[in-house]
Amino acid sequence: MNQDQLKQAVAAAAIEQVKDAIYDGEIIGIGTGSTANCFIDLLADFKNDIKATVASSEASAERLRGHGIEVMDLNSAGTLAVYVDGADESNHRLELIKGGGAALTREKIVAAASKKFICIADESKLVDQLGAFPLPVEVIPMARSYVARELLKLGGNPVYREGVVTDNGNIILDVYDFMIATPQKTEETINGITGVVTNGIFALRPADLLLLGTPEGVRTLQR
Numbered sequence: 001m002n003q004d005q006l007k008q009a010v011a012a013a014a015i016e017q018v019k020d021a022i023y024d025g026e027i028i029g030i031g032t033g034s035t036a037n038c039f040i041d042l043l044a045d046f047k048n049d050i051k052a053t054v055a056s057s058e059a060s061a062e063r064l065r066g067h068g069i070e071v072m073d074l075n076s077a078g079t080l081a082v083y084v085d086g087a088d089e090s091n092h093r094l095e096l097i098k099g100g101g102a103a104l105t106r107e108k109i110v111a112a113a114s115k116k117f118i119c120i121a122d123e124s125k126l127v128d129q130l131g132a133f134p135l136p137v138e139v140i141p142m143a144r145s146y147v148a149r150e151l152l153k154l155g156g157n158p159v160y161r162e163g164v165v166t167d168n169g170n171i172i173l174d175v176y177d178f179m180i181a182t183p184q185k186t187e188e189t190i191n192g193i194t195g196v197v198t199n200g201i202f203a204l205r206p207a208d209l210l211l212l213g214t215p216e217g218v219r220t221l222q223r
């Protein structure tokens with residue numbers, strides 16, 4: 001099985017997890033990235049059943065609308081029953097690194113506003129310690145150099161993601177060489193730097209369920 005097939009398999013498993021919520025008339029939170037795209041494409045089969053969705057990026061919103069699925073503003077939707085999204089890394093406590101697609105802030109907001117967060121990923125994303133994947137940090141543009149200096153002081157190696165502007169009009173610094181031993185503490189510390197919008201550690205609000213694609217089938221990890 002190649003990586004695309006593993007993504008398809010976890011997306012199909014996630015559909016099984018959200019079917020009841022769809023038929024109960026719940027609004028579904030939708031993430032961003034290639035694995036989330038697989039999920040969105042499978043959701044198209046339910047376009048006549050699904051009440052509405054909330055998307056964590058303009059790209060996902062566009063893809064959902066392309067399938068004829070309604071996308072709502074989170075402010076009108078209230079608390080969501082379930083949010084489905086991918087990740088760049090997950091540890092065994094289902095603490096994540098996200099933001100490879102630069103959508104981390106909206107992803108964190110939708111995850112925070114959801115009762116259940118289902119993470120879908122292929123098995124290459126499961127790690128013992130977060131940090132081999134460079135940590136994305138969304139930053140207000142005028143604070144870029146200041147935040148980079150503060151991240152250096154924390155021991156990381158921040159690199160400006162050239163040419164990328166987030167859906168919120170901000171920039172991304174990717175922090176290399178930064179192994180994360182205490183994810184909750186590091187998430188709080190980086191979020192405390194003035195000019196940081198948020199960082200890609202999802203430890204204060206981790207996933208509740210991780211559906212992991214393996215050649216032997218979909219593995220389920222629960223908190």
Ligand code: 5RP
Nearest residue numbers: 033034035086099100101103
């Ligand atoms: C986007 C994300 C994605 O969930 C993450 O990058 C994983 O993407 P993919 O499913 O393409 O591997 O956090 O900001």
